[in-house]
Amino acid sequence: MDDMTKLYLQRKFSEYYAENDLFIPRNMEKREWAFVAISSLPDFVMQRHMGFESTMELRAQILSNPPAHIYYSSALYNNPNAEKMEDKGWIGAELIFDIDADHISGRGNKLQRAKKEIMKLYDILENRFGVEKMEIVFSGSRGYHIHVLDEGFMKLGSAERREIVEFLTLSDYRITGFDGRLEEVYGCIAEVLRKAVRSGKLEELLRRHGIGGKQKARIIEAFSDEGVFYRIRNGDFAFLGKGKRVENFVNFLIKACARKISVEVDAPVTGDIKRLIRLPNSLHGKTGFVAKLLSYDELESFDPFSDALAFGEEEVKVMVKRKEKFKMNGEVYELLPGNAKLPECAAIFLMCRGAAIYGH
Amino acid sequence: MKSSKPLKPLLPLLPYLSRFPFLKVSGRLFELEYGSIENFLTSQKSFDVEARQLGFKIVESVLKDEKFPSDAIKQIELSFFCEVCETRGCREACKKGAMSFSWNYMLCDMCGECFLRCDYSVSDELYFRLKTIAKLNVAAYLYSRILVSLMDERARRRYAVREARRYREIMDESDATLMIFASDFGLKAKIEENVNLHVSDYLKAACRIRSKEWKLVNRKLKKGYVELTRKDFLRIVEELLRTRLAERVMITPTITPTPEINRNLAELIPISEARFVEIELGEFDAECLPPCMKKILSDLQAGLNVPHSARFAITSFLLNIGLSVDEVISLFSSAPDFDVEKTRYQVEHIAGARGTEYTAPACDTMLSYHNCYRNDSCRGINHPVNYYRRCKKASKTSKGNKKR
Numbered sequence: 002m003d004d005m006t007k008l009y010l011q012r013k014f015s016e017y018y019a020e021n022d023l024f025i026p027r028n029m030e031k032r033e034w035a036f037v038a039i040s041s042l043p044d045f046v047m048q049r050h051m052g053f054e055s056t057m058e059l060r061a062q063i064l065s066n067p068p069a070h071i072y073y074s075s076a077l078y079n080n081p082n083a084e085k086m087e088d089k090g091w092i093g094a095e096l097i098f099d100i101d102a103d104h105i106s107g108r109g110n111k112l113q114r115a116k117k118e119i120m121k122l123y124d125i126l127e128n129r130f131g132v133e134k135m136e137i138v139f140s141g142s143r144g145y146h147i148h149v150l151d152e153g154f155m156k157l158g159s160a161e162r163r164e165i166v167e168f169l170t171l172s173d174y175r176i177t178g179f180d181g182r183l184e185e186v187y188g189c190i191a192e193v194l195r196k197a198v199r200s201g202k203l204e205e206l207l208r209r210h211g212i213g214g215k216q217k218a219r220i221i222e223a224f225s226d227e228g229v230f231y232r233i234r235n236g237d238f239a240f241l242g243k244g245k246r247v248e249n250f251v252n253f254l255i256k257a258c259a260r261k262i263s264v265e266v267d268a269p270v271t272g273d274i275k276r277l278i279r280l281p282n283s284l285h286g287k288t289g290f291v292a293k294l295l296s297y298d299e300l301e302s303f304d305p306f307s308d309a310l311a312f313g314e315e316e317v318k319v320m321v322k323r324k325e326k327f328k329m330n331g332e333v334y335e336l337l338p339g340n341a342k343l344p345e346c347a348a349i350f351l352m353c354r355g356a357a358i359y360g361h
Numbered sequence: 362m363k364s365s366k367p368l369k370p371l372l373p374l375l376p377y378l379s380r381f382p383f384l385k386v387s388g389r390l391f392e393l394e395y396g397s398i399e400n401f402l403t404s405q406k407s408f409d410v411e412a413r414q415l416g417f418k419i420v421e422s423v424l425k426d427e428k429f430p431s432d433a434i435k436q437i438e439l440s441f442f443c444e445v446c447e448t449r450g451c452r453e454a455c456k457k458g459a460m461s462f463s464w465n466y467m468l469c470d471m472c473g474e475c476f477l478r479c480d481y482s483v484s485d486e487l488y489f490r491l492k493t494i495a496k497l498n499v500a501a502y503l504y505s506r507i508l509v510s511l512m513d514e515r516a517r518r519r520y521a522v523r524e525a526r527r528y529r530e531i532m533d534e535s536d537a538t539l540m541i542f543a544s545d546f547g548l549k550a551k552i553e554e555n556v557n558l559h560v561s562d563y564l565k566a567a568c569r570i571r572s573k574e575w576k577l578v579n580r581k582l583k584k585g586y587v588e589l590t591r592k593d594f595l596r597i598v599e600e601l602l603r604t605r606l607a608e609r610v611m612i613t614p615t616i617t618p619t620p621e622i623n624r625n626l627a628e629l630i631p632i633s634e635a636r637f638v639e640i641e642l643g644e645f646d647a648e649c650l651p652p653c654m655k656k657i658l659s660d661l662q663a664g665l666n667v668p669h670s671a672r673f674a675i676t677s678f679l680l681n682i683g684l685s686v687d688e689v690i691s692l693f694s695s696a697p698d699f700d701v702e703k704t705r706y707q708v709e710h711i712a713g714a715r716g717t718e719y720t721a722p723a724c725d726t727m728l729s730y731h732n733c734y735r736n737d738s739c740r741g742i743n744h745p746v747n748y749y750r751r752c753k754k755a756s757k758t759s760k761g762n763k764k765r
Binding site for chain 1: 549559560561564565567568569576577578579580581582583584585586670725726728729730731
């Protein structure tokens, strides 16, 4: 990144922070703060172990040297600005979940899928874990975060948090008991099979798994009795008969349903009790987007390319460095290398990503 | 405040203290009876001498792996007087509202303030008998804790495991016992036919229990509470108790060991050390590395991009199995991006040169960071170092056989 671009971004980021209220996490004075200065870009030099007593102090720091990234610790410390982690005096930490679109398996629009995952996560946290206070935050780039603020979870250690992750991801090979989430898996299998029966697709499903002849007929016959779903719910698949193919079929159903009810959270993030997290409503230096705090209801229709924009329509001269295609605020941009006049929001997006430089 | 009836301090808890002297409120009884630890440690009264001997025997039986004779400790039938009490002279003592109409164990933190004002009427004779037995067990318990606090961590850990289990075996499943434990350990628990325990309390204990039925994913979890049978709840208590018992007693630094303590330790330490003869790990044997460490090491040596968590794992692992900093560095030196100075700094850091000595991550942690490459050879292993140790032990015996 050249100096002109940096100066421009510093000015624009500074304007943003001057015009907008900062999001201040509770107990801000007990948190560690960290910044990556725009001046250090493209290197990622993090200035950390900083503590602030008041909002004013924090604001002064941000305005004096506008950062590309602002982070604070999910943990509360007695001495947040101690240089060594062991001297900080850990008090507790919020429970953090990260769903990264780039880590989501399978096909489809990943950012859209990430939203689905975050909604699933929100529901599980509310209904299963009884969480009362949480924040949903757009990461500013390719994902979403949930911060659990309930006091009851603050003291959990890393191992405890990893248990929660396993509950969500169902990644562990030790899922066995009927009491826990396996009950949900079986419930899901019952629904899947019920749908297959109703839509007349059961036979095809069985055939696809190599089950045919008398065995297939017997299974289809078994489904004429409603009681079979009760058995499935209880994990009893004996009515399917025996054999390698049936075994594979059951495993296929279990896997498919486990995937359906699991949430793909990033395990190391949740397991880390001293994590630095992006400040909600601050700017993400690699996109220029606002890491927006969202309500559950806003999530469904949220599109970062129109709802997380910090900058407006004023025209800016830039030199585009590479071919780029994106849609922003309803406008489709198809850019080729060379000079261009773009609205601020698009120009800054490209500059942050290193795809354009300021002026021409 | 005047009281019309004579006080019977701690009366309702005495039966419980006699059986479960680890309850925090035992400190109240001790203070009441002795005033200070020194008074107890130096007392020559036969009662106190007997209590100390009992404490010594508890530690001795733990270290010798002997069952502690259950009749060696006098027991009182458990009954909770508060359940039938109507006088409630204790009520005003509680500022937390835990003693209003009936005892609210959810608000109580077992500070013991109210129990000191108990004026429930029982005969002086009964009160004295209850108190004597409770006092003996509390004093013996405390003495045993002092002894293990002056020993090494392994002895303390062993004591904690064994004693927590012994106490678990004499726990009953009555409402009163469960409520007392919930208050004492600060657990958010709804005690009904089953026990609904808050998930954060559940996790604190359950994540240290290895078997799969304790994994959260296998438990009934609703609105923040895990439903447990009473038996399971007591298993959770055992686990929390184990943590409590493994800690050093806070007062240790201020106690000057009496000649008696020194005599006891001189007897106990050799027993402890004989039990824990280190398995000699001997020469480094790359064949015995678990699959995860083999993979990381070969990736490093091939110059592949190895994540930070994996670098930390292999380094701490190699140090844990006894390699020196220089040996670890030389293993890494074939990597194409090898930088001696940087590597030395990092290895030394993990080795503890800068304060903390790190332990290699356990299998669970390796798994969550996607560094686990388990195969059949990992069966029954929960820590990479145990894999290595098991393999070394096996190869040693098989080599021995070949010679013969």
